[in-house]
Amino acid sequence: MYLFPLYITLISFVLSFFFGRLINNLYAGILTSIFVFSGFLMSLFIFYEVVICQSPVLINCISWINIGVFELSWAFYFDSLTASMLIVVLGISLCAHVYSIEYMLHDTHQIKFMSYLSLFTLFMLILVTSSNFIILFVGWEGVGICSYLLINFWHTRVGANKSAIMAMFVNKIGDISLLLGFACIYYLISTFDFSIFFLSITSIVNVAHIFERYSRLVNTTLVFVLNNNLLYIVDNALLLLFLIGLFFIVGAVGKSAQIGLHTWLPEAMEGPTPVSSLIHAATMVTAGIFLIIRTNILFQMIGDLFIIIIALGSVTAFMGSTIGIFQADIKKIIAYSTCSQLGYMFLACGLSGYEFSIYHLVNHAFFKALLFLVGGYIIHAINNEQDIRKMGGLLRILPFAYIGIVIGSLSLLGFPFFSGFFSKEKIIELFFSMYENVFSNVYYFNSLIFFQMLVNIAVTFTVLYSIKIVVYVFFLKYVNNKKVLINLHFSSFVTIIPLFLLSILSICSGYFLEDMMVGFSTDIWNGSIYRALNEFDMSNINYFEFNYLSSKLPVYSIVYFIVLFIILFYTCGSLLYYVKVMYPWVHNFYIFFNKKYLFFNKNIFYPIINNTFRFSYNSMYLFFDKGIIEIIGPFGMVKSINKVVVSNIKLQTGLVYHYFGFIVLSILFFIFIVTAYVN
Amino acid sequence: MILALFLSFFLFVIGVAGILLSRKNIILIIMSLELLLLSCNYNYILFSVYLDDLIGQVFALLILSVGASESAVGLALVISYYRTYKYI
Numbered sequence: 001m002y003l004f005p006l007y008i009t010l011i012s013f014v015l016s017f018f019f020g021r022l023i024n025n026l027y028a029g030i031l032t033s034i035f036v037f038s039g040f041l042m043s044l045f046i047f048y049e050v051v052i053c054q055s056p057v058l059i060n061c062i063s064w065i066n067i068g069v070f071e072l073s074w075a076f077y078f079d080s081l082t083a084s085m086l087i088v089v090l091g092i093s094l095c096a097h098v099y100s101i102e103y104m105l106h107d108t109h110q111i112k113f114m115s116y117l118s119l120f121t122l123f124m125l126i127l128v129t130s131s132n133f134i135i136l137f138v139g140w141e142g143v144g145i146c147s148y149l150l151i152n153f154w155h156t157r158v159g160a161n162k163s164a165i166m167a168m169f170v171n172k173i174g175d176i177s178l179l180l181g182f183a184c185i186y187y188l189i190s191t192f193d194f195s196i197f198f199l200s201i202t203s204i205v206n207v208a209h210i211f212e213r214y215s216r217l218v219n220t221t222l223v224f225v226l227n228n229n230l231l232y233i234v235d236n237a238l239l240l241l242f243l244i245g246l247f248f249i250v251g252a253v254g255k256s257a258q259i260g261l262h263t264w265l266p267e268a269m270e271g272p273t274p275v276s277s278l279i280h281a282a283t284m285v286t287a288g289i290f291l292i293i294r295t296n297i298l299f300q301m302i303g304d305l306f307i308i309i310i311a312l313g314s315v316t317a318f319m320g321s322t323i324g325i326f327q328a329d330i331k332k333i334i335a336y337s338t339c340s341q342l343g344y345m346f347l348a349c350g351l352s353g354y355e356f357s358i359y360h361l362v363n364h365a366f367f368k369a370l371l372f373l374v375g376g377y378i379i380h381a382i383n384n385e386q387d388i389r390k391m392g393g394l395l396r397i398l399p400f401a402y403i404g405i406v407i408g409s410l411s412l413l414g415f416p417f418f419s420g421f422f423s424k425e426k427i428i429e430l431f432f433s434m435y436e437n438v439f440s441n442v443y444y445f446n447s448l449i450f451f452q453m454l455v456n457i458a459v460t461f462t463v464l465y466s467i468k469i470v471v472y473v474f475f476l477k478y479v480n481n482k483k484v485l486i487n488l489h490f491s492s493f494v495t496i497i498p499l500f501l502l503s504i505l506s507i508c509s510g511y512f513l514e515d516m517m518v519g520f521s522t523d524i525w526n527g528s529i530y531r532a533l534n535e536f537d538m539s540n541i542n543y544f545e546f547n548y549l550s551s552k553l554p555v556y557s558i559v560y561f562i563v564l565f566i567i568l569f570y571t572c573g574s575l576l577y578y579v580k581v582m583y584p585w586v587h588n589f590y591i592f593f594n595k596k597y598l599f600f601n602k603n604i605f606y607p608i609i610n611n612t613f614r615f616s617y618n619s620m621y622l623f624f625d626k627g628i629i630e631i632i633g634p635f636g637m638v639k640s641i642n643k644v645v646v647s648n649i650k651l652q653t654g655l656v657y658h659y660f661g662f663i664v665l666s667i668l669f670f671i672f673i674v675t676a677y678v679n
Numbered sequence: 680m681i682l683a684l685f686l687s688f689f690l691f692v693i694g695v696a697g698i699l700l701s702r703k704n705i706i707l708i709i710m711s712l713e714l715l716l717l718s719c720n721y722n723y724i725l726f727s728v729y730l731d732d733l734i735g736q737v738f739a740l741l742i743l744s745v746g747a748s749e750s751a752v753g754l755a756l757v758i759s760y761y762r763t764y765k766y767i
Contacts, residue, residue, distance in 0.1 A: 664695055
């Protein structure tokens, strides 16, 4: 029963991929949707059994690699983290499936598209249900491959090809880093099992603590002499654990599009809209966050890694929101908002609020999928136009899209009592609990203040671009071609259903899930997540209450800025445009953000990519593969055989006395050698 | 003894040189082959006398008969070649 979602998505993929052409587009879409829907229903049962009834399940299917000292099996582990991820993945996947029945109906390869969606879901399910790192890596890589296939779905477009290759390339950095982390794990404990890994982390760290205390109590040199070997081993293990943490962070950065490796995420907008919603809401980008949450004990036990995660998360949140303001493509804006929200999730992991991270992940999945699907609905309606400056006045034409966008945006920017409010505010509040932990270290303290400032600014900017979308798309005067309005395409009821469901979920999921997932006395995370808040004493809670005003600052700022931006937009909009045109430095400022911080793509990534490819072409391919190996290998062999044969042909004169001469000469030579040897 | 061996060696060298240097005359090549065989025969006989072993002389007789038949075959080939192509 527990493996049913995995099997059903696999069956969905196989049936639609190999036999989908026997039925038409419509029925293939309906078939895959029904399969995924049954998987979703089963995931609800799994949620009930695992989370509500608190019974984690480990299913050991078959042995995969078995070489005596090392054993690896296809084992799947269902705990509360997995179960909640299952619901999110399958729910969003179901919405994407149902949505693309109509959205992709007139595409010639719709069946292939549906099968890829199912495969994507399957790999994500493998990733979240894995019980060891190798199975996790299978899902991890499979998700990458499917993202390539889906981003590149309209492969006749150059942009789609480019961005798909970019997604693969950027993700590969994270993958390699993750593999290095696995190598460290194997060196450390010779197995990839999660449970053994977590157990060994705690034991290593405890032994290290004992040593520390012991060496303080007793004469240090004595301890060193006595336990030199053991100390060395423990120090080595601690270093390895630190390295593993670093490698995992880089892997998560690649997959979850944190700053540095984030460029693939907005580029992935070249794919069809259901793919964007599936990748950005539930499946692909949450893989990195999931990895961090899954290995939370590592990050909790090994100190000093949290500041890296906090830095990455808060800077990503800031960067994503600042770039999002200056974009004009509706999908790109939403993509950068995804980037920003992933930054919040990462940040929550760094602040050791892993349950806040997964809570925000769930809420974010709902409202982000809603935003993307509504975006696709708008784009489809007005002749595939993605530029928000060419939209406008769609309030009268697409009122349902307006409702969806407004609900999604309010939830995204954390408007009180929408789902984003519950999760985002809590993540920012987590800073206050962290200050106490790092109070002794002034550098950490100062950097935390800086990062909190960045995040608060990011919250404000989130308000700005959400309002920008709403105003541009729905309220301004329509400026585009008249023919677009004449040929308006309204999607049918089938497309509306997932939007409706997601709207309801993004309004109320935060409220419903709050007490269960992040409430103070919740016990659903037993064993799967290390809860720092469980260890809070009353002083921290008092601290929250004492600083109630400052901890609730984002809420006030959001409401304030919504009103302020709307007023500013209508009063000073033309003034801002005037400023932008008149002053070149303002224009440069605009361009800097509009072109995604300029240096990331143009000055860092393209040179790296170009030089890597040039190096690999010139030296590795031309010099080595096509050079040395070819000369030594097949071509050189064939050529040298030809040469030898041609020179030997000259010896074959056909004259008896020549042959006889060779015989005599060789006999003389032989005699000469023998005599020389004998003498 | 060593002088007698020199004789057979020179006979052999004359035979080899005859085969190597005669580029036109096939009769000469056959004669040189005979000469090679004879020089070997000479060696056999010499060593059978020297070692007082009759088997060498018997073997020399065998070689003589084989050499005679071989030269006969060679000459027959030459004759039939001449009949076909009208030149040697």
